[in-house]
Amino acid sequence: MPISPKNIKEFVQIQGHGVKGLADIGITSLPTQYIKPDDERLNKQKISLTKDNGEDHSIPIIDMSNSDTDATEKLICNAAEKWGFFQLVNHGVPLKVLEDVKAATYRFFEMPVEEKAKYLAKNSPCKNVRYGTSFAPDFEKVFEWKDHLSLFVVSEDYEEEALAYWPLPCRDEALEYLKSTKNVISNLCKILMKGLNIHEIDERKESLLTGCKRINLTYYPKCPNPELTFGTGPHSDASTLTILLQDEVGGLYVRRLDDESWIHVPPISGALVVNVGDVLQIFSNGKYKSAEHLVIPNGNKSRVSVPIFVHPTFNDIIGPLQEIVDRGDKPIYKDVSFLDYMKYFLSKPHDGKATIDFASI
Numbered sequence: 001m002p003i004s005p006k007n008i009k010e011f012v013q014i015q016g017h018g019v020k021g022l023a024d025i026g027i028t029s030l031p032t033q034y035i036k037p038d039d040e041r042l043n044k045q046k047i048s049l050t051k052d053n054g055e056d057h058s059i060p061i062i063d064m065s066n067s068d069t070d071a072t073e074k075l076i077c078n079a080a081e082k083w084g085f086f087q088l089v090n091h092g093v094p095l096k097v098l099e100d101v102k103a104a105t106y107r108f109f110e111m112p113v114e115e116k117a118k119y120l121a122k123n124s125p126c127k128n129v130r131y132g133t134s135f136a137p138d139f140e141k142v143f144e145w146k147d148h149l150s151l152f153v154v155s156e157d158y159e160e161e162a163l164a165y166w167p168l169p170c171r172d173e174a175l176e177y178l179k180s181t182k183n184v185i186s187n188l189c190k191i192l193m194k195g196l197n198i199h200e201i202d203e204r205k206e207s208l209l210t211g212c213k214r215i216n217l218t219y220y221p222k223c224p225n226p227e228l229t230f231g232t233g234p235h236s237d238a239s240t241l242t243i244l245l246q247d248e249v250g251g252l253y254v255r256r257l258d259d260e261s262w263i264h265v266p267p268i269s270g271a272l273v274v275n276v277g278d279v280l281q282i283f284s285n286g287k288y289k290s291a292e293h294l295v296i297p298n299g300n301k302s303r304v305s306v307p308i309f310v311h312p313t314f315n316d317i318i319g320p321l322q323e324i325v326d327r328g329d330k331p332i333y334k335d336v337s338f339l340d341y342m343k344y345f346l347s348k349p350h351d352g353k354a355t356i357d358f359a360s361i
């Protein structure tokens, strides 16, 4: 079936075929709606090597099973300051849980369009379950080459809602992934707070850091011209922390904080990629940094990833943490409502690190 650029939006977004639908009918060149202007693309000059003269320059790889916990904690806080990104190995989440949620992602996206379309925003029986494409297609001039299923976890009794509404091909696996990552997430929060000299995490603080979560099952189909587009455009996350499971295909790049070049995040079997989000940069008054990152799709294979965005609740106000202000540090961010922050993030295309200006003083 030939597709003219005129009906791309109808086919991909409105009918819900997604970009996977375009890949499945075998398009051989990228529709113009996905082509980024030349000066915005990731060209080779902007990429730095992960290995140079035998030296490894990639983001830190941190082994959580190291018996020297002080040293591990320092590595984590240091990575959050200097990179905003690191990979965790031996984190305690069973490999099977990770493999199962990747397989479940394929199962969801391989369903017929009629099944997936039941979860489009206009059809979904639950507002916390959303199937969609690109990032913010209502606001983007150029779309991103990806489809996703977003599962929001907004309350303590999320399990009941999940059992009732999450799509069956991925429901149990996504729930298991969520449960199995709970410890590592709370452990990371504790360590990162300790690095700010905050030693007590009461219920209130726990909720501020991790009160809501969103799991995205993300599908980047094989792309006819990957060099002309983004699977995910340059952005930093609006989260406190993001825990990301990627498969073996690769294509995730992070912007280095020192020289602003982009560096590949090499897939490591069983590892979780962790990144600092804008909210933690704000909470820490700029000590921890949310780094920009992007995804280039692959020309030969589809790729899946499963991020968990960990964030405050939509009733929370975010700003530099009270302990930091009480210590006398001059706040560089003002208090803003997290709901407003999120609304702002979702009302524009991905635009690098610009969102955080919303909270800058």
Ligand SMILES: O=C(O)CCC(=O)C(=O)O
Residues within 6 Å of the ligand: 216, 218, 232, 237, 244, 246, 252, 293, 294, 295, 304, 305, 307
């Ligand atoms: O798919 C990935 O590797 C990263 C996706 C991402 O950065 C995001 O969804 O915020």
Ligand SMILES: [Fe+2]
Residues within 6 Å of the ligand: 235, 236, 237, 293
């Ligand atoms: Fe991201």
